[in-house]
């Protein structure tokens with residue numbers, strides 16, 4: 531397949547929605563999405579239209595990330611790494627880096643966590659426009675209510691269908707996966723229905739579908755420091 535060219539890069543949005551779904555790649559919120567350059571285009575202009583450098587992000591994740599990272603090196607990235615294994619989603623909209631992962635993965639996960647401000651809450655960063663935590667907390671509460679209805683329902687098939695539909699509307703896939711963790715059949719369906727949450731092999735196939743150019747071969751390879759106030 532010939533490499534697909536997106537020039538200007540904004541033309542990639544429809545294909546990115548097909549590949550990643552209508553949610554922010556970092557916080558998983560269904561918000562007004564912007565095209566995010568994983569390696570900032572201000573640092574590597576040659577990657578501005580590179581399909582493998584593009585994901586979708588909400589305004590808060592996109593703005594918080596800015597052009598801080600020089601390259602992909604040293605961070606986990608939602609389009610190529612197992613962020614599901616790295617982050618734990620908890621009641622009250624809390625996200626934290628898991629303890630039970632390798633030190634190397636934990637270090638990279640902490641860097642991504644701080645890069646996009648995944649743990650920001652009003653008490654720490656009272657930014658009225660940053661609704662990520664509040665929306666995640668709402669999603670958790672809705673998911674718990676739906677789970678309760680699912681568990682009490684006489685027709686699990688019908689309620690399961692409804693749960694998946696509501697999850698797709700509300701977004702925050704990881705929240706639903708956590709709340710329905712005792713119901714593997716529903717988790718399996720959530721994985722099927724949310725594009726971009728497939729197995730890593732499938733994610734990698736989609737990421738490189740249009741071009742084989744390696745982003746990781748470009749730019750500085752030295753790793754950034756680990757934030758001191760890591761969770």
Ligand SMILES: [Zn+2]
Nearest residue numbers: 554557588591
């Ligand atoms: Zn976001």
